[in-house]
Amino acid sequence: MAESEYQHPNNLPTIRFGIIGCAAIARKLARAISLAPNATLYAVGSRSLAKAEGFAALVGLSGAVKTYGSYDQVLDDPCVDAVYLPLPTSLHVHWAVVAASKKKHLLLEKPTALDAAELDQILEACRFNGVQFMDGSMWLHHPRTCKMKELLSDQRVFGQINYVYSTSTMTENPEFLQNNIRVKPDLDALGALGDTGWYCIGAILWANDYKLPSTVQALPDTTKNAAGVILSCTASFQWSISSNTATIHCSFLSHTSMDLAISGSNASIRANDFIIPHKEDSALFEFSCGAKFAELHIGWNMDPKEVRVECDMPQEALMVQELARLAQGIKRYGHQPDGKWPEISRKTQLVLDAVRRSIDLGFKPIQL
Amino acid sequence: MAESEYQHPNNLPTIRFGIIGCAAIARKLARAISLAPNATLYAVGSRSLAKAEGFAALVGLSGAVKTYGSYDQVLDDPCVDAVYLPLPTSLHVHWAVVAASKKKHLLLEKPTALDAAELDQILEACRFNGVQFMDGSMWLHHPRTCKMKELLSDQRVFGQINYVYSTSTMTENPEFLQNNIRVKPDLDALGALGDTGWYCIGAILWANDYKLPSTVQALPDTTKNAAGVILSCTASFQWSISSNTATIHCSFLSHTSMDLAISGSNASIRANDFIIPHKEDSALFEFSCGAKFAELHIGWNMDPKEVRVECDMPQEALMVQELARLAQGIKRYGHQPDGKWPEISRKTQLVLDAVRRSIDLGFKPIQL
Numbered sequence: 072m073a074e075s076e077y078q079h080p081n082n083l084p085t086i087r088f089g090i091i092g093c094a095a096i097a098r099k100l101a102r103a104i105s106l107a108p109n110a111t112l113y114a115v116g117s118r119s120l121a122k123a124e125g126f127a128a129l130v131g132l133s134g135a136v137k138t139y140g141s142y143d144q145v146l147d148d149p150c151v152d153a154v155y156l157p158l159p160t161s162l163h164v165h166w167a168v169v170a171a172s173k174k175k176h177l178l179l180e181k182p183t184a185l186d187a188a189e190l191d192q193i194l195e196a197c198r199f200n201g202v203q204f205m206d207g208s209m210w211l212h213h214p215r216t217c218k219m220k221e222l223l224s225d226q227r228v229f230g231q232i233n234y235v236y237s238t239s240t241m242t243e244n245p246e247f248l249q250n251n252i253r254v255k256p257d258l259d260a261l262g263a264l265g266d267t268g269w270y271c272i273g274a275i276l277w278a279n280d281y282k283l284p285s286t287v288q289a290l291p292d293t294t295k296n297a298a299g300v301i302l303s304c305t306a307s308f309q310w311s312i313s314s315n316t317a318t319i320h321c322s323f324l325s326h327t328s329m330d331l332a333i334s335g336s337n338a339s340i341r342a343n344d345f346i347i348p349h350k351e352d353s354a355l356f357e358f359s360c361g362a363k364f365a366e367l368h369i370g371w372n373m374d375p376k377e378v379r380v381e382c383d384m385p386q387e388a389l390m391v392q393e394l395a396r397l398a399q400g401i402k403r404y405g406h407q408p409d410g411k412w413p414e415i416s417r418k419t420q421l422v423l424d425a426v427r428r429s430i431d432l433g434f435k436p437i438q439l
Numbered sequence: 440m441a442e443s444e445y446q447h448p449n450n451l452p453t454i455r456f457g458i459i460g461c462a463a464i465a466r467k468l469a470r471a472i473s474l475a476p477n478a479t480l481y482a483v484g485s486r487s488l489a490k491a492e493g494f495a496a497l498v499g500l501s502g503a504v505k506t507y508g509s510y511d512q513v514l515d516d517p518c519v520d521a522v523y524l525p526l527p528t529s530l531h532v533h534w535a536v537v538a539a540s541k542k543k544h545l546l547l548e549k550p551t552a553l554d555a556a557e558l559d560q561i562l563e564a565c566r567f568n569g570v571q572f573m574d575g576s577m578w579l580h581h582p583r584t585c586k587m588k589e590l591l592s593d594q595r596v597f598g599q600i601n602y603v604y605s606t607s608t609m610t611e612n613p614e615f616l617q618n619n620i621r622v623k624p625d626l627d628a629l630g631a632l633g634d635t636g637w638y639c640i641g642a643i644l645w646a647n648d649y650k651l652p653s654t655v656q657a658l659p660d661t662t663k664n665a666a667g668v669i670l671s672c673t674a675s676f677q678w679s680i681s682s683n684t685a686t687i688h689c690s691f692l693s694h695t696s697m698d699l700a701i702s703g704s705n706a707s708i709r710a711n712d713f714i715i716p717h718k719e720d721s722a723l724f725e726f727s728c729g730a731k732f733a734e735l736h737i738g739w740n741m742d743p744k745e746v747r748v749e750c751d752m753p754q755e756a757l758m759v760q761e762l763a764r765l766a767q768g769i770k771r772y773g774h775q776p777d778g779k780w781p782e783i784s785r786k787t788q789l790v791l792d793a794v795r796r797s798i799d800l801g802f803k804p805i806q807l
Binding site for chain 1: 464466467470598601602604606608610654656658659660662671673675677682683684686688690692693694695696698700702703704705706707709711712715716717718719725727728730731732735736737738739741742743753755804
């Protein structure tokens with residue numbers, strides 16, 4: 072039985088993925104697709120056949136995986152059900168729209184587009200063609216994320232969310248900061264804001280049940296490279312109705328961090344590896360509820376509770392599995408695409424656009 | 440041998456403390472004075488003798504500790520070398536100036552004053568009378584704080600400090616939020632900003648070697664009670680030369696937290712109980728240096744290192760010990776008061792004033 076005809080226990084054939092572009096992260100996704108029980112890697116396409124074959128060799132793909140010397144060939148292959156698209160951001164709108172028009176379900180790497188207007192073209196193409204859209208925010212699929220949400224959502228336990236804080240930083244070398252794809256104005260013009268900031272913005276929206284903030288304001292610490300691409304920035308977010316606040320800090324200039332801290336009236340949650348857990352098989356977060364000072368304020372009445380959440384598949388495989396599950400529903404049962412994932416992406420992009428506009432306007436507050 | 444004549448191993452008599460005002464925190468300080476080997480609690484004064492005696496009984500003070508029915512009697516007692524002053528903030532300037540004029544070394548509870556102009560009166564009185572000034576920021580005296588500073592200061596290890604984040608929050612009940620001394624405009628007009636915010640501002644200045652930020656801006660989430668006293672606020676700070684940033688969040692509306700996170704180009708530090716450690720005998724912080732993603736970004740190359748710092752005396756006793764040590768140097772050897780402590784307090788107060796001004800001006804940036 073060829074890999075692509077493997078039957079999943081639910082008797083549905085697996086969803087066959089094509090990968091468009093052989094970026095480093097595509098290796099991680101190739102592995103994720105191989106781990107997801109309802110997905111198969113069917114084809115890999117690059118700008119040249121040699122590149123695609125080099126990628127297949129590097130990853131150790133089975134000979135059954137097709138290699139193509141163009142993106143179009145992947146999209147024209149009728150056996151490809153879904154595509155993973157890790158191209159530079161400026162190429163997203165073109166290739167994502169083509170993929171949707173060829174009826175391919177779409178797993179699009181973040182940032183989804185250069186701005187919400189571009190993303191809307193992509194989402195409209197997906198809607199028109201009845202294909203599922205999802206962006207590559209893997210952490211949303213980790214069971215830790217669900218567990219944290221469960222605690223956050225229990226108002227009696229957590230109370231009102233008052234403050235969310237998130238960072239995503241990594242130190243890149245000087246050569247990267249001038250020349251890497253991710254800081255080139257013609258390729259990834261959003262720089263650190265689009266790359267690591269996508270996660271921070273996603274996290275504060277996630278914590279707030281995707282209610283958009285009323286006001287977004289960048290702080291004046293933004294650092295850009297010679298080409299004007301953001302290398303580091305900080306921004307604040309206000310929700311006028313509930314009077315809560317969030318701040319994010321994203322950067323290519325600071326030591327690796329991915330902190331998420333959520334402060335409620337009765338409890339708090341912290342995870343310091345929320346985007347990529349330290350280990351694959353489980354992830355931790357700190358949950359604290361009812362903490363008070365001990366008599367005389369000489370200590371606390373409790374330590375924060377360390378909650379460990381086991382994970383039998385890596386979060387990126389769970390993401391692939393979820394997209395494949397939705398694609399199966401559409402393909403086999405005529406379900407509608409799930410509107411949740413495009414909505415999450417669109418709100419993230421809208422808020423990202425607002426941060427960028429605030430920076431462009433000299434750190435003015437932007438009303439949403 | 441009476442307690443007040445006890446000889447410390449260095450052959451200096453202990454420094455004899457008076458406490459002015461029997462606030463709840465005075466109980467903690469009475470214990471701290473009893474634990475500090477170079478200090479003795481000599482007298483306690485309240486607005487009535489009954490209150491002072493009630494406090495002495497509650498704390499279980501030895502009969503040798505004098506009780507006075509007025510603050511003046513404590514300050515007029517020639518045997519009192521130093522006073523601890525935990526009165527409401529609006530009373531600080533009067534009583535601190537009187538104490539200094541009576542040549543008493545001064546341990547002043549935070550916030551030191553309603554504004555820097557008031558604090559300057561206090562500091563000038565201390566300078567004029569040659570007495571030591573110190574505010575009640577206990578955490579600065581914990582050996583954990585020194586250990587973190589050691590790591591931060593090693594540029595080869597930590598690199599440049601890019602971002603500092605600090606919170607200090609606690610949930611108070613509705614009755615407190617309208618009626619407690621700490622939210623009364625005529626007593627503690629600075630509310631949560633003066634109370635928990637003092638620590639946050641102190642922490643970001645400490646991390647930045649007490650370089651003042653160039654710009655201070657409150658975020659528009661400030662919450663006030665009916666009397667206009669701040670219950671919760673967030674603020675951001677920019678240092679123009681080094682392009683680093685800090686944010687703080689202080690509140691009486693959120694679950695107990697006291698987070699400090701410092702992000703450098705090569706390393707990061709986190710402590711989630713930086714003001715009052717969970718336990719008295721030791722305190723933890725997380726230190727991470729050289730963290731990278733593992734191959735394929737499917738995890739990290741390391742976990743953050745948990746650093747435990749033992750503490751043989753509580754931080755408040757170390758604070759008392761340090762004030763007493765300086766007072767001994769002045770009293771016995773004619774040393775000058777140490778200018779470090781007044782400077783730390785004054786810079787903290789200046790930045791606090793700027794946050795308040797930003798709030799009063801509708802969240803405008805304030806240049807320092």
